Amino acid sequence: MGLGSFAIGALVVLVSSSWSYWIFKKRKLIILKEKFFSQNGGLMLKQQLSRLERSTQELIKMFNSEELKRATNNYDESRIVGQGGFGTVYKGILPENKIVAIKKSQMVGENQIEQFINEVVVLSQINHRNVVKLLGYCFETQVPLLVYEFITNGTLFEYINNQSKASNISLENRLQIAAETAGVLSYLHSAASIPIIHRDVKATNILLDDNYIAKVSDFGASRFIPLDQNQLATVVQGTLGYLDPEYMLTSQFTEKSDVYSFGVVLVELITGKKASPFDRPEEDRCLAMYFISCMNNDCLNQIIDEHMVIEGNTEELKEVANLAKRCLRVKGEKRPSMKEVAMELQGLIRKKTSRNDLNPAKIKYLLGKASTGYVVRG
Structure with a gap:
């Protein structure tokens, strides 16, 4: 085997190994997200939302973890706009400079999960100009996240x-x-x-x-x-x-x-x-x-x-x-x-x-x- 053939073979092995490793990591991440989604009550939420009219379901977006991570600059402390027993609220910036408030649960517990699910279900059926609008949720992270319109003047x-x-x-x-x-x-x-x-x-x-x-x-x-x-x-x-x-x-x-x-x-x-x-x-x-x-x-x-x-x-x-x-x-x-x-x-x-x-x-x-x-x- 010539030196050129050996180099090509080595390159093929390297690319193949890298590709296999990337697929393995991606598959592992998907499995982890599915685990978090189930752990945070995502399946229960989807079941409850399925009972609503399609137009109502479409108004509540299911965000992915990457876009909310980018929106908050990886949940940087400088983006925190509120904290309490429920968790932390971050100011997020979505594409096209859309500003939102992202509520991140403090912990994973039956009571916290129930409250997050309940909030999504209740707010999905309310459209009142004096109620904070829920834009969506993300349950594929370690703790659940809710995304709202951003209200500028505090409480x-x-x-x-x-x-x-x-x-x-x-x-x-x-x-x-x-x-x-x-x-x-x-x-x-x-x-x-x-x-x-x-x-x-x-x-x-x-x-x-x-x-x-x-x-x-x-x-x-x-x-x-x-x-x-x-x-x-x-x-x-x-x-x-x-x-x-x-x-x-x-x-x-x-x-x-x-x-x-x-x-x-x-x-x-x-x-x-x-x-x-x-x-x-x-x-x-x-x-x-x-x-x-x-x-x-x-x-x-x-x-x-x-x-x-x-x-x-x-x-x-x-x-x-x-x-x-x-x-x-x-x-x-x-x-x-x-x-x-x-x-x-x-x-x-x-x-x-x-x-x-x-x-x-x-x-x-x-x-x-x-x-x-x-x-x-x-």
Whole structure:
């Protein structure tokens, strides 16, 4: 055999070996992705989504791990925009400079997987302008990932608990945010094809865009309510300071439990205080109870956010406070429905805009922002 033939033979062996190794690695990666997909409940999710209309299924994209890795610069710390018990949220940049938010689960566990699947199923059937839009998911990584539209201005919690930011949102903004959030909950409770209870209404789950328009998020704990039922028996879960006391006693969750949590958000909006702070005396650590005590003792002025106490706001603040007090009634049956709450808040916006002598176009614009416009999927 000549030297040339030997070189060609060696090259063939090298190329063949490299090709075989590449195929082996690719096959190994495919097997690993399939393992993660199954481990993260992907098969269960596909089964649940298959029950929905094809048009609905097509709206939720199944992303691959490589494109989300590129979008976040390999999950670089500089891309982190939020962290919590659920995991970490990254700012991602997809092709054509499309900016998204990518939620990465903190761990793989039955409860976390159930919440991620639940969020996909619930959000796949909601298309409401004041609900954060779910764009897709990726379950072929070690922990599941969800991809959402990116909301630029952070959470309501960040605004009402930050002195420099709080001054940027007027009472008019706050009424708008409250009305939009109430509109979402009203839709979930009474206009969705199958009623939905959010179960984790709180200031950190209300995002704000550049115009301070509210976007309700985090539906991992949400539940569909069969039409022949009005309550669900569940293990008590939620966030301290927002939990309905009746639910904590009975484990029976109803739409009125969302009303209670929303009442706490209303109190946060007009007081600028945290729902469950640890920097106050023990007896005042529950904002809802502290607020009710102030209302009953006619000392509301002691708790109202100083940014709200300006000439002309007194009447509106009292009306919002009275609405919040009704939402926080101990017995759920005595609380108003979210539909009633949304209508009252829209009425307050109408009165305030009229009092400010705004033109009809501006009034229509504000009321439109607070309306409950929606499209039902599924």
